Amino acid sequence: MLDKKEAYRLEVSKERISPLGIRYELTRKRVKNINFRVRSDGTLAVSAPARVPFKEIDALVDARRAWVEKARRDVLAQAARRQEPCPIDKSRALAVFQALEEPVFQKFAPLLPERPTLCVRDMKTRWGVCAPARRRITLNLRLALYPPEVITYVIVHEYAHFIHLNHSKAFWQVVEQHIPNWRELRRALRFSPPSEEKSV
Numbered sequence: 671m672l673d674k675k676e677a678y679r680l681e682v683s684k685e686r687i688s689p690l691g692i693r694y695e696l697t698r699k700r701v702k703n704i705n706f707r708v709r710s711d712g713t714l715a716v717s718a719p720a721r722v723p724f725k726e727i728d729a730l731v732d733a734r735r736a737w738v739e740k741a742r743r744d745v746l747a748q749a750a751r752r753q754e755p756c757p758i759d760k761s762r763a764l765a766v767f768q769a770l771e772e773p774v775f776q777k778f779a780p781l782l783p784e785r786p787t788l789c790v791r792d793m794k795t796r797w798g799v800c801a802p803a804r805r806r807i808t809l810n811l812r813l814a815l816y817p818p819e820v821i822t823y824v825i826v827h828e829y830a831h832f833i834h835l836n837h838s839k840a841f842w843q844v845v846e847q848h849i850p851n852w853r854e855l856r857r858a859l860r861f862s863p864p865s866e867e868k869s870v
């Protein structure tokens with residue numbers, strides 16, 4: 671176990687710039703590997719074990735420059751698209767979501783005291799939100815532009831939050847029971863919906 675002070679030191683984030691000029695935020699964590707994540711605002715977050723020297727992390731950031739730049743272009747393009755008016759209206763989106771939710775509800779029903787209410791909102795940063803206390807799941811209007819299996823993944827994800835509020839290992843196990851290829855479907859949400867033009 672880490673004492674509190676050490677845990678704090680490990681969690682403190684540092685802004686860094688790699689030799690090739692890539693700006694990133696480094697967080698020291700008790701992780702095995704060096705992990706890269708491009709956030710929805712385009713910033714790069716890197717987490718690394720405490721023992722890995724800065725130099726090594728900088729070098730890895732530079733080595734992954736092409737990946738970082740592509741991921742940034744993707745998230746920023748998606749953010750820009752989210753500023754545009756959505757080509758599908760709320761009632762149509764809700765009908766799509768409800769049809770896909772029905773079989774998910776059937777599977778989760780034995781574990782839930784009551785059926786949750788499904789809502790639709792044009793949200794900027796999230797695909798779905800689960801409010802267990804209000805028994806409510808809110809889905810992003812733009813999710814309706816994605817293929818049914820991606821929508822189902824988000825619905826299962828939100829239902830799984832009725833069992834686990836966090837994103838713990840146990841939570842992902844619940845998701846995986848229903849959607850073995852959830853990783854792939856989750857990745858699809860980073861990109862624009864493939865059927866966007868057809869579904870307008």
Ligand SMILES: [Zn+2]
Pocket residue numbers: 827831837
């Ligand atoms: Zn979640």
